[in-house]
Amino acid sequence: MKEARYFYVPNAANETELPAEEAVHAMRVLRLKEGDEMYLMDGEGYFYQAEVALATPKKCIYTIKQTLKQKPVWHGRIHLAIAPTKDMGRMEWMAEKATEVGFDEISFLDCKFSERKTLRIDRIEKIVISAVKQSRKGWKPAVNPMMPFHTFIENCSNAGQKFICHCYPEILREDFFTVINNVSHAISSPSDSQKSSDNKPSVGDDITVLVGPEGDFSIDEVRFALEHGFESVTLGNSRLRTETAGLSAVMMSQLARRV
Template identity: 40%
Template sequence: MPLLMLTCFAPDLHPDQPTYTLSEEESKHAVRVLRLAPGAPVLLVDGHGTLASTTVQDANPKRCTLAITSHEFIVPRATYTHVAVAPTKNLDRMEWLVEKAVEVGLERLSFLRCARSERRDLKLERLEKIAVSALKQSGQAYLPQLDELIDFDKFIAEIDPSTTFIAHLEAGERTALAQVIGAAPRCCVLIGPEGDFSPSEIALALGRGVRPVTLGSSRLRTETAALAAVFTAQVVREL
């Protein structure tokens, strides 16, 4: 299916339905902003792998109805990238991370409350909207899972240490993420706050069997490090 036409988010799309009515927000954008008329092509994506080619049937700015002409299911990738990051005080930087990580192809993003975290609470509503917008813009078929903020020690207790890596800045032996990620079809990379993980948090992770990694010689901002982890995982696996 072509991905250059207008793409709209349809979270409740079903393969057997002949028509689909866009939400009021999507309808307003399609009809009032883009001025789509009956017969105009629209691509629907549900964020779970289903795409549908449609044409505008009723260009109502509040309830735009589309006639579905065909469906396609995109098989999920065999790899799965999960990044857990301590959100920055400036929420704009987390919004940037969500947008870019969705474009690159992240499967899951968790938010950690660490000892040195500047942000102690986080509301996902705005980030979820940004994720949907990035999904539509980039032509991705799957919407990443965004998790509520969770305490670091609780998160560590729940993960699979055999597929988890911690990118910390403390002295000690660390392996480049690119060298170990290719052998791990599923991976979770932990990214700390601006002041890094605390020594006790690093010790807790290592004690659970989480492996220490480095993202390079540069000292990266939190959101840059998180995106670098996503990009590294995608590029290494594609090569």
């Protein structure tokens, strides 16, 4: 059986041809011909069964045959904000894995102890899109540019819960997975049953979680976040590298919010 071919086409319903890079892949690598079936993903909750209408070496015009609305497989939005690691490969790896596991948004923080002050967002975006296709996600996670820690905190007006993971024993830390599970149980009580589970986002379930650089957040950064409504948490007993902490936070959020 031929593996179905998936292409990422933002705004696919209003377009008629594959974006340049996808077209080259479709024509030169997969050698699609007129009449061949393919699937388009718009990254915003829709897949489309489509057919190649016209194929040239660099262009691929399509006709949509069927619209396939996707169902969310988790509640609310999962947003990870992380200080990128010195080794860029570790961040790219994490972006791929977090996309496979399932999350909604990634932001990069410039912190006091950050070892990396710049980041190629276009590379992260590419990796995320590739993982969206590979793991057939209905929604493409948003990839935000790097910003100063304080700017992020001051502008984070998420109506859901906000958390900062850190390692300072002198600041009381609750267990992240326990806290988000308690919230999850609360929101699934009968009185909330009118909440639609197939329309994202369902604001009360939203999670924003912050993970610091190799040298952790500064204690002043932690305090600043707490003053701005973030909760102080730990990811557990394990001493994790930054990228592993980021993925763990996403996996825990995913387990707590899955449908």
